Amino acid sequence: NAGVTQTPKFRILKIGQSMTLQCTQDMNHNYMYWYRQDPGMGLKLIYYSVGAGITDKGEVPNGYNVSRSTTEDFPLRLELAAPSQTSVYFCASISWGAGSNQPQHFGDGTRLSIL
């Protein structure tokens, strides 16, 4: 099925551990995004990518890294997990273009707790 796949769905980390959240899309979209959503809050943009090899910071990039070696994959890495990074993480892919056909897909989210 076409869409965005995020893994894992749930994860508990200890402070200082590292991990990579995976995001894969099969729609050949150039634009991909990582957001975090804290309880009762909106989505904050962490990083985004406009194509393979190109990434840029969003609103809240500190403590995270990304890479985009292929069009399909956009992993998000936490190097030294901190309690403040406890959140739900959403990945999205969008095909921006002219006109009204702007397909976009969001993943189901990764619920991350850091203790």
Place this chain on the structure above:
Amino acid sequence: AQSVTQPDIHITVSEGASLELRCNYSYGATPYLFWYVQSPGQGLQLLLKYFSGDTLVQGIKGFEAEFKRSQSSFNLRKPSVHWSDAAEYFCAVGAQGYNKLIFGAGTRLAVHP
């Protein structure tokens, strides 16, 4: 920089009543505007979107939104709310060539029977 403001954090309406959720945006050029709904513990579902043309946009589940450039607003409306509409609603702004999709803080809708 683009930004989105949703002035109402919580709104409570009675079932069958009309609904309007406010969204104000800041962006220098013509924006692309979106409304999403999120049920508890779920992901985002796109309700509707505006890119150009007719300023009144129809979406799914009986929702509509009106783009008002002079007021920098994109308010979401529904003429008669159902109990199943209780959820969190997010407005977002993006633009071709700008690359980012920025969300508002959301409005939590409660529906009384």
